[in-house]
Amino acid sequence: MELFERNAYELSDMLKNKEISSVELTKSVFERINSVEDKVNAYVTLNEENALKTAEQIDEKRANGESLSALAGIPIGIKDNISTKGLRTTCSSRMLENYVPPFNATVMNKLEDAGVVVTGKLNMDEFAMGSSTETSYFKPTCNPHALDRIPGGSSGGSAAAVAACEAVVSLGSDTGGSIRQPASYCGVVGLKPTYGAVSRFGLVAFASSLDQIGPIGKCVKDVAMVQSAINGRDNMDATSACREYTDLSANLKADVKGLRIGLPKEYFGEGIDNEVKTSVLNAVKELEKQGAVVKEISLPSTDYALSAYYIISSAEASSNLARFDGVRYGYRTENYDSLIDMYEKTRSEGFGDEVKRRIMLGTFVLSSGFYDAYYGKAKLLQRRISEEFNSAFKDIDVIAAPTVPTTAFKIGENIGDPLKMYATDICTVTVNIAGLPAVSVPCGNDSNKLPVGLQLIGNKFTEQALLNTAYAYEKTAGGFIMPKL
């Protein structure tokens, strides 16, 4: 088995026992990148030179007997909307094509302290708006399991890189499913943490009240390791939660005895592919076999969640993306004859169609005269959806559902139909609207050999229970399947 194929927790032990060095591991990953990246297109920017330098430093520290974290020396890819000091952060947009942040996101400071090796910046839908990574200004990323298919999005590069073993683990961000959906399509594990568990400082904002950074890995334990390294209260982010954060990977237990699992009927209805439904229900049966108690529940407002999500997220996006005006950094149009002309041309040329669509939608729903009918109502729905989850979690511990209604579709198949594209988020957006944690874990394939994801949703700050459940399933019935590349 090649080093790049291995899980982070195995590699961590091998590094600790000095069976391998971080330089060897990093070289192995970059060899893999060199051999498959042409097909996958997961990266926007590679960081090979610095990665090897970091790996050397970590090896040196280890040789000197310094105590290092579990992630020290592990190659990790970073979604290109997370600010990396000195390393280009484009959000896969022409607008930020040459933008190099002067500061690190809080998660990057944490990961640097942990001694990780950053392989590069991963492709995404432009400003995280999209469900297929096709809205990237640079290139579409391909699904490693079927290169003519999308990897999902917006963290398509993050999921594809892990699935193609071009990074051992990665960071993504999830505003309406952007970690879980590509994880599901690419057959890897992705965690969307509770809103407030991971600092958003340095994450280029799409929808501030919904965005959350989270890990993607080949197995549950890897995801638990990375999550424990990045979570925690941050004084630079007013919305980060002030509480105790326990070690998720040390406390990981494959134990679901007595766990109450709820199956919301709204997540198994119309539009959900039969093969997906079957795979997910089989996974739930496996958990039941291990001692979980399963019952059907209802979350009636789910039908309205997608509308509420696209109103709230677009409203916030229209304001968050207003700063890209060509004045201080990023793209500025070549020729203009006034300030307004400069704004208009810069933004028309710098943003892609999907981003412009959301900015227009968001501007509209916040406009005087329309605010109450759209934004106001969406916020009311948000409250109702949260209340429904709250009352559901009185009787159950974990909700099980599909992550996405179907398996990965073909590149170009939906790009001309925004509504169809938006509908792929139907099972994931409720979690962001309610600020809950959720994990997507592979649960078999459809008849095209395309991965299906089981989504597990928990109450706020129940990441441990979610990961334990996913771990129990993974150990007996699941697990990563290496794509043939």
Next chain:
Amino acid sequence: MVRGYEVVIGLETHAELSTNSKIYCDCKNQFGLEVNSQVCPICMGMPGALPTLNETVVDYAIKMGHALNCNINRVCKQDRKNYFYPDLPKAYQISQAEVPLCENGYVDILVDGEERRIGITRIHIEEDAGKLLHSDKFDGCSLVDLNRCGVPLIEIVSEPDMRSSAEAKAYLETLKSILQYLDICDCKMQEGSIRCDVNVSVHKPGEPMGTRSEMKNVNSFSAAVRGIDFEVNRQIDILENGGTIDQETRRWDDVKGESVSMRSKEDAQDYRYFPEPDLLTIVVDKDRVNNLKAEIPELPNAKILRYVKEYNLPQKEATFIAESVELAKLFDDCLAKDKYPAKSYSVWLLGDLVKYLNETGKNLSDTMINADNLTELVGLIENKTISNAGGKKIFAVILKEAKDVNKLVDELGLAQVSDIGLLEKIANEVLAANEKSVNDFKNGKTNALGFLVGQCMKASKGKANPGMMKEIISKKLEEI
């Protein structure tokens, strides 16, 4: 009333708060530093940077809320006000829309000796924007200085309760003195620490309110007066010529002394306010609100009223003392002794003391004057131990040196002669030596009396009690 029209004025006043750091980041809040030197990713609105609220801003705003008798909204949000401009790096200003931190208050002001109550609609917190720099040297470009981005502001919105430019000026001056008393704004007008927008309308008495115009760029209190007077006359001219007033935003050009239209109501910007998702709801507990209230001293506008009403000080003098924190404290400490009339103190404060402070540029705390030695000095004059002139000599010493007032009377030989025998002897000598003046007096030239008393004072080397001296001379002249 102006030209038969009633004038209605409301003011929106922005005051920069004098916190150490900015409202949403740790950058220094200081005027006049090198261009773009007090900036960070947060106040420059770099991608991914997030604001965190400086709680001192909330404290300062609540203090102002208390000072203006407002209700404090212990739970309130911050909102985004969206618009594009190169001095606004995020393209939105974090402000407060629906629910401000403070609302429904009032402030009492004095205008020409009359007390007026002006309603306060609301006070909210927000961040300042940067500054555009224009110059021929910039080769056709405008440059931007972001040092001011994120400087904390409070916006104080008044009810349309003012009826003249004089009232508006008095209102602004009252706000300024309160801000200074609370020590929450340095009130340097030339640095733009207080700026205001003026809303003006006119109507005939008994008729409904007129359409208002809003005037921006009013950067001093005197400009507010000029701007209001101009705007009132402009509106009346239009109405007198049968025209109608447009609801519009105008810009005051103080150099030209006129306002020009910026945009009409139809062109009004839609700021698309919505709750700022990067910040938590502001929740202030009751104790904090009460503790801040306890820190509010007696405010200058209340002091002025008290000085005028209780001590019969003229408004101008009362205002002068009340608006200086130091002078007012000295004055109040003296009066607290309840020994001598207020005016016997105010003459010193407004006279020799202020003169000295102005000449030397010193503060009261740099002098040795305090309520104790000033009261002793006033006492010596009141009981005629020394003359006013003698008092001035002692005052000049105790400004600079911590010397005992009573000892100074002896040291400087200032004790007045009140011994009748001695005074009569002086009078006899002076009358004998000035026969011509005595005759003048007898012939009806009453001012000869003053001359003769003056000669007596001179003969006594200034020590004679001038009152007694005058009495004796008068009596003797009649006897002659």
